[in-house]
Amino acid sequence: MMQRFNLLPHQAMRRQWGLRVLGRQLFVTSMLGCLIALAALQVQWYRIEYVEGFNKALTDEILAQMPDYKKAQSLLAERASLLEKKAVLERVDARRTTSVLIMADLVRSRPDGLYFTKLEENGESFRVEGRSIGGDAIARFFERVTASGHIRDLVLEEIQLAEQDAMRLYGFVMHGRVNLTGVQPALSKGAE
Numbered sequence: 001m002m003q004r005f006n007l008l009p010h011q012a013m014r015r016q017w018g019l020r021v022l023g024r025q026l027f028v029t030s031m032l033g034c035l036i037a038l039a040a041l042q043v044q045w046y047r048i049e050y051v052e053g054f055n056k057a058l059t060d061e062i063l064a065q066m067p068d069y070k071k072a073q074s075l076l077a078e079r080a081s082l083l084e085k086k087a088v089l090e091r092v093d094a095r096r097t098t099s100v101l102i103m104a105d106l107v108r109s110r111p112d113g114l115y116f117t118k119l120e121e122n123g124e125s126f127r128v129e130g131r132s133i134g135g136d137a138i139a140r141f142f143e144r145v146t147a148s149g150h151i152r153d154l155v156l157e158e159i160q161l162a163e164q165d166a167m168r169l170y171g172f173v174m175h176g177r178v179n180l181t182g183v184q185p186a187l188s189k190g191a192e
Helices: 008-096 098-109 135-146
Strands: 114-121 125-132 151-164 167-178
Touching (some): 114 135, 125 135
Antiparallel strands (some): 125 167
8 A cells, every 4th residue: 555645734834934035035125125215315314414514615605705706806806996087187297288289279379460359168178369460370270280299179169350450460269179198088979
C-alpha cells in the first residue's frame, strides 16, 4: 500500500510563509519609502534654509549699502544742481561784460563824423541811436559793426534826415542781438 501524505497543511504553511515574506517585504519597502521621503524632506529643508540664509545675507548687504546709495544719489543731485548753477554763473559772467564789449566794438567801428546818442542793452539784444554828417559814414559803420564777433543779426531800422543848427544831420537807429562769449546763443522764439 502506498503511503499517502497530506499536502494540505504543507500548502497552508507555504501560503502562511509566503504571506509573512510578503508582509515583511511590504513593511521593509514602506519603511524604506518613508526613510527616502524623510531624506528628501530633509534635503528640501536644507535647501530652504540655505536660500533663506542667502536672502537674509543679501537683504542685510542691501540694507548696509542703502545709506551709501542714498548718499550717492544725494551727491548726484547736488552735482547736477552745482552744474546748473555753474552754467547760470557763466551766462551771468558773459553778460556782465556785454555792455563793455558792445561799446568797444561800436567805438572801434565808428568812422569820423558819426556819434552816438543812445545805447540800450539787456544782455541778449541791443539798440543804438546816433547821428552822422553823411549817409556814407552810416554805411561804413554798419559794415564794420557787422564784422564784429560780439554782435549778430544787426538790422538798420531807420535813417532820418534832420536839420540842427543849420546843419544837415542824419539820424539812425540800429538793433541787433548780442553774441555772448563762451555761451551758445539762445534760439529765438520763432526758430523753436
